[in-house]
Amino acid sequence: MEVPILKQGGVLIATVQAALSDADLSQLRSGLVQQVVRWRSRGVIVDVTAMDVMDSFASRTLREIAHMIRLRGAETVIVGIQPEVAFAMVQLGLTLQGVATALDLEEGLTYLNQKFERMH
C-alpha cells in the first residue's frame, strides 16, 4: 500500500496507514527525497502510529530517509512509535540513532517549528 505524502506549509507529512512491504518503504523513501526539493520543504514528518511491527528493514529505511533528507537540506521527525514497538526495536538494537522522534504529529510539528525559529 502506497503511503500518501501531503504538503502542509513548509512541511511534508507522510502518514503510514497500514503494514508496509519492503517495496512500499523503498517507494516512500524515493518519494520523500524527490518531493522535499520539489516543494522546497524544510521539514518532513513520517507518522508511523499505524505500524505495529517495525523490522530491521523498516527502521533502517527510516534512518536512511532521515539522513538523505538532511543531505537535501531539510529536517525529519519520526512520530507515533507505539510503546511496545519502541521497546521491541530497542531490544533488537534498532535505536534510530541520530534521528529525531516525537510522540505524535502535533509534537512533531512543534519540534520542527521550534527548529525553524532557531534557524532564523
Next chain:
Amino acid sequence: MAQVEQTVKDMKDTGARNNQTMELTTRSNVASELLRELVAHLRQNRTQLREEWVTRISETRLLTAMTKDEIFAEATSVYDSYVEALETGTFEALQAYARNLSERIIPRGVETHEVVGIVLLLRDVLARSLFAKYQTDFKKLNRILDAYEPAANRIANTVAVGFVQERERVIRQQQEAIRELSTPVLQVRERLLILPIIGVIDPQRARQLTEQLLRGIRTNRAKVVVIDITGVAAMDATVANHLVQTVEASRLLGANVIVTGLSPEIAQTLVTIGIDLGKMNTVGDLQGGIEQAERLLGYKVATLAEPS
C-alpha cells in the same frame, strides 16, 4: 544361649534369601514390637527426659528468642508428638504440628539451625536414655537402635522440612507483596514525569517498570522523564542494560530521559557493560534532575518574595 540365638539368626538369614517377603514381615513385626517397648519407655520417663532436653536446649543457647516457660511448653508438645510419631509411624500429625510451630516462631526470629538443633538434641537425649537402659544387653540395645534411628531421623527430617517450607512460604508471600507495591509514574509538571525507583530490581520488575513508563509517557504526553534510582543500591548487568533500553525506547516516543541518583556501584556496572554515555543523560540527584528537566521544558522557577 547366645550361640543358639546366633544359629536361629543364621537360619533366618538363609531363609531370607529364599523367601524375602516372609523375612520382611518378621523383621517389621520384630521392629514394631521393639518400637512399642521403646514408646513405653519414653512414656514412662517423660518428665525426666523432657526436663533433660530443656536443660540441654538452654545449655546450648538455642531458641534465645523464647522465654524458658515457652520453651518448656513447646518442648512438651514436641516431645508428645515425637513419641506419637514413633508409635504410629505416621508423620502427618507431626508435620502439621511442625508447620504450626514454625508459623508461630518464624516471626520471632527463630533460625533454621535452631529448629534442626533442638530436634537433633531430643534425638540424642532419647538415644542416651536408651543406652542407659540397655547397657547390660548390648544386642537388644542394637536392635532397639535399629528400630529407633530410622524413625528418629525421619522425624528430624520432617520437622526441618516443615520449618523450611514454612519459611519459604513466608518469603514468597513477602516477595509478592513487594512486587505489588507498584512503582508510580508521577506527573510533577505539565509534560514532566518522575519515576522514583526504590529497592531491588529483578528482570521481571524491570520489565514492568518499562511498560508502565512507556505507557505513562503516552497518556501524559510527557516530553521529559526523570528516573530517580537513589533508592536502588545495586543492579546487575542485565537490569542495567534494561535501563539503557528503557531510556532509548522513551526517546523513540519523543521523550527525554534524565537518570538521577546513580550510586557508585551502579555507575561502575554501567561503565563495565560499556554503555554509550552519549545516550544517557545523568544528573547527580533528583533536585538537579528536576531543575534540568524544567530548563528543557522552558520553565523558569523564580522566588516571588523572601521566605518569611
